[in-house]
């Protein structure tokens with residue numbers, strides 16, 4: 001049998017593994033993303049994954065318990081937005097990767113989770129005092145928390161081995177501050193904190209630990225804006241569930257998205273608001289982010305789908321004469337390329353001379369819209385600001401705008417229509433952006 005390679009190359013962008021180094025990743029086509037790492041399948045001399053030496057029994061599938069089949073393997077987080085995102089609740093023995101940019105509120109939400117169900121908080125970044133401060137600030141019951149200050153995955157294993165079945169959940173905050181001690185004190189080949197090797201090996205060990213002990217482990221992973229080295233992308237295929245916690249840091253709205261889930265759907269999202277006392281769940285009724293109904297210049301209302309729920313948001317656009325050689329384009333909350341494309345379509349189809357105007361677009365509530373259904377609202381806002389006239393009162397703009405300026409229906413149309421009605425408004429029926437002229 002061919003001997004397994006000592007080291008392999010892993011793409012830090014998509015997480016795929018290769019036997020040979022290459023300047024470009026063969027899967028995701030990114031450049032300079034392959035990093036050499038120790039092949040943990042060879043390295044692992046404790047040998048749990050490869051050949052344990054004991055005889056493996058073949059199992060009958062029909063005799064294996066269905067996870068969540070009778071629900072005794074799933075328990076509620078007592079935070080309904082959280083349960084919804086996960087499917088039914090927290091699955092015993094599962095590993096959840098909780099990813100997001102630094103400062104977005106990962107520690108806050110996971111502290112609240114432990115406050116609800118009780119568990120062990122492994123502090124790799126903060127001191128026990130800092131966590132205690134947060135627990136008090138959030139008004140949570142300190143009795144529910146055990147704190148372990150460590151950066152060692154082995155120590156977590158030791159603790160869980162000692163206190164069999166005491167914890168339902170363990171939070172590891174964060175994976176970037178964890179390492180497998182034996183690999184450092186031994187040959188030292190796996191590198192320091194935060195290296196691709198350490199992050200992968202630590203995650204492997206945590207997954208094993210979760211499966212062995214049945215405790216659900218929540219692993220915090222920081223993502224940098226650049227999706228930089230050792231981003232959670234590397235870990236996605238190892239864990240059961242991947243959650244992304246998103247939002248604009250200066251806004252107070254936070255969205256919990258699920259990008260992978262072995263135990264449930266991936267189209268649900270949880271919506272939270274960052275407040276004085278931590279993250280508060282936002283219920284369907286209050287999900288709409290608009291208060292008044294009066295029409296304002298440069299403001300257009302749209303309804304986006306967050307998971308399976310419609311949510312009404314306001315898009316504000318400022319179109320103002322430019323005195324710079326290159327007009328400014330600032331798009332916050334929408335994709336840059338999408339924004340540029342819509343400006344180009346407006347220029348061509350609506351004959352708006354935007355080449356001599358600065359264009360600023362922002363989404364209220366500081367959320368990010370990936371939904372092309374909000375194209376029409378951006379377009380409407382642009383036109384309104386350019387004309388310095390408010391759009392028709394009570395109109396809601398939903399539709400994808402094509403390169404030719406046609407307006408297309410998007411998924412979830414009926415739900416959005418219903419939501420608009422419920423809010424005492426109506427979807428604008430427009431087939432081309434030229435018709436916007438009739439709505440100012």
Ligand code: TYD
Nearest residue numbers: 102103104105106107108274275276277278
């Ligand atoms: P944190 O959970 O520490 O972020 P992460 O773990 O993702 O890096 O949250 C950081 C921000 O949240 C911090 O800037 C302050 C804010 N915050 C509140 O607004 N209210 C609160 O009750 C708490 C605990 C934090």
Ligand code: MG
Nearest residue numbers: 106107108173
């Ligand atoms: Mg944190």
